[in-house]
Amino acid sequence: MTTTYMADGGLFTCPVEATTSLIGKKWVPTIMMTLADEPYRFEALHSTMAASKKSVETAIGRIDCQRVSEKR
Structure with missing residues (x-):
């Protein structure tokens, strides 16, 4: 029996491949590095980055979908 891992909408048989598919975005x-230190509200997180709000929302959506982080 083969174990499958889901990441970023795809199915993978290798956990490393699943992880790199997510962090490669x-x-x-x-x-993830910013949130590792402490929790941030969206606006505070966005202000630390040179990305559009839409880009940050999309990236957070990918992270939330994989249950790597959670909203509070």
């Missing part, structure tokens, strides 16, 4: 690593 634009702004996701930056957001």
